[in-house]
Amino acid sequence: MMGWEGGRVARIRPLPIPWLGVKDFGKKMGSLDPKLHAFEEVAKHNDKNDCWLIISGKVYNVTSFLDDHPGGDEVLLTATEKDATDDFEDVGHSDSAREMLEKYYVGELDNSTLPTKGSKHDTPAQAQTAQGVAQSPGLRLRFLQLIFSLLILGLAFALRYYGKKDE
Numbered sequence: 794m795m796g797w798e799g800g801r802v803a804r805i806r807p808l809p810i811p812w813l814g815v816k817d818f819g820k821k822m823g824s825l826d827p828k829l830h831a832f833e834e835v836a837k838h839n840d841k842n843d844c845w846l847i848i849s850g851k852v853y854n855v856t857s858f859l860d861d862h863p864g865g866d867e868v869l870l871t872a873t874e875k876d877a878t879d880d881f882e883d884v885g886h887s888d889s890a891r892e893m894l895e896k897y898y899v900g901e902l903d904n905s906t907l908p909t910k911g912s913k914h915d916t917p918a919q920a921q922t923a924q925g926v927a928q929s930p931g932l933r934l935r936f937l938q939l940i941f942s943l944l945i946l947g948l949a950f951a952l953r954y955y956g957k958k959d960e
């Protein structure tokens with residue numbers, strides 16, 4: 794006899810509860826007990842065989858993506874050992890690029906371990922920017938002086954030119 798339960802049981806599916814049976818769900822959401830990484834630890838992963846990035850306080854292991862990155866692997870490698878948020882945002886990555894991040898997520902950055910600007914972890918460019926900002930009033934003054942000198946020079950030439958014409 795065709796068992797009633799047999800027919801029914803065969804059709805029973807796993808409960809559609811998202812957090813049951815979905816591998817790494819917590820990891821993907823970044824909310825359920827994500828692993829906290831210290832900056833020093835993340836900074837050690839800085840070469841072609843092991844490349845981690847920090848973007849918006851999250852840590853990504855992009856080693857397997859290096860060869861596939863449309864912008865090339867070099868830019869990713871130079872974005873290690875620092876907060877790469879600005880580099881990532883400056884490019885204006887598409888929504889699909891942002892969705893890809895999820896795939897490489899390995900945890901959160903312990904923000905208290907992030908070095909301040911001008912520290913030994915800054916690239917020369919970053920250090921210069923930090924200095925540049927500090928010196929910006931001086932730079933602005935020098936720029937104004939240059940413009941002023943050019944104006945005087947232009948005026949002198951104009952006077953000479955028109956002066957000669959009148960003679």
Ligand code: HEM
Pocket residue numbers: 846853855862863864865868869871872877880881884885886887888889890891893894897
């Ligand atoms: C896990 C992190 C990253 C992912 C998933 C990613 C993904 C992508 C994708 C999908 C594109 C193609 C264009 C688009 O869809 O926006 C792209 C382009 C690009 N990316 Fe990234 N990217 C990452 C990190 C970075 C970082 C940190 C930098 C800079 C240091 C960077 C620099 C570039 C550049 C320059 C392009 C433009 C390539 C071109 O159009 O010639 N990317 N990236």
